Amino acid sequence: MNILSSQTTMQAKQKLFIYIPTYSRPKCLQNQLDSLVPQVKAFPDRVRLIVRDNDSPGFDLSTFEEQYIAANITFSRNIGNIGANANISLGFIFSNLDEFLWILSDNDLVQFGCVEYLLGKLDSSCDFIVLNNFNLHPKTIPWIWESNLLLPITLGQGLISATLFNTNSIRNSIENAHFFHNSSFPHLAVAIATPKEKGKVFYL
Numbered sequence: 001m002n003i004l005s006s007q008t009t010m011q012a013k014q015k016l017f018i019y020i021p022t023y024s025r026p027k028c029l030q031n032q033l034d035s036l037v038p039q040v041k042a043f044p045d046r047v048r049l050i051v052r053d054n055d056s057p058g059f060d061l062s063t064f065e066e067q068y069i070a071a072n073i074t075f076s077r078n079i080g081n082i083g084a085n086a087n088i089s090l091g092f093i094f095s096n097l098d099e100f101l102w103i104l105s106d107n108d109l110v111q112f113g114c115v116e117y118l119l120g121k122l123d124s125s126c127d128f129i130v131l132n133n134f135n136l137h138p139k140t141i142p143w144i145w146e147s148n149l150l151l152p153i154t155l156g157q158g159l160i161s162a163t164l165f166n167t168n169s170i171r172n173s174i175e176n177a178h179f180f181h182n183s184s185f186p187h188l189a190v191a192i193a194t195p196k197e198k199g200k201v202f203y204l
């Protein structure tokens with residue numbers, strides 16, 4: 001009875017979806033993947049990675065597919081250039097519920113050990129995990145929509161790689177990425193719309 005009870009209350013391990021939109025920066029992408037892919041491979045049941053090329057001219061994606069092979073890593077290419085904002089927004093479309101989505105730039109280099117560290121911080125009670133230089137030690141910040149409209153920007157959520165999105169939290173706000181398609185900040189639009197829709201959110 002005690003064992004069944006503890007299994008019922010034990011929180012399921014959260015999963016991480018890393019989405020990299022890229023265009024015409026093969027060297028940057030290679031540097032990123034050299035560091036990131038071994039980390040992704042180490043957690044085949046908890047992490048998946050999609051690299052989406054925006055129809056870069058003269059870019060042979062197959063060389064990357066052959067170099068970085070893993071069941072939880074996918075390379076794909078748009079049949080035409082849909083623009084940077086649309087390619088970024090595809091990260092929301094390809095995400096699943098019960099994941100944390102990390103839209104990662106191809107040139108924001110991930111250090112070794114980063115993925116394992118982030119997996120240790122994923123918590124379904126948080127709506128967003130924000131990576132910045134302001135808070136060196138993780139802390140939870142509750143935010144009520146009416147209290148400070150500038151908080152997402154103050155926390156640095158305008159930066160493309162700065163936020164991990166709890167997909168369960170943002171599911172009703174993803175459309176805002178398309179409404180603000182021409183703003184160059186479709187990811188920030190989702191981050192701002194979510195607390196407006198929910199009333200209160202929690203940042204880590």
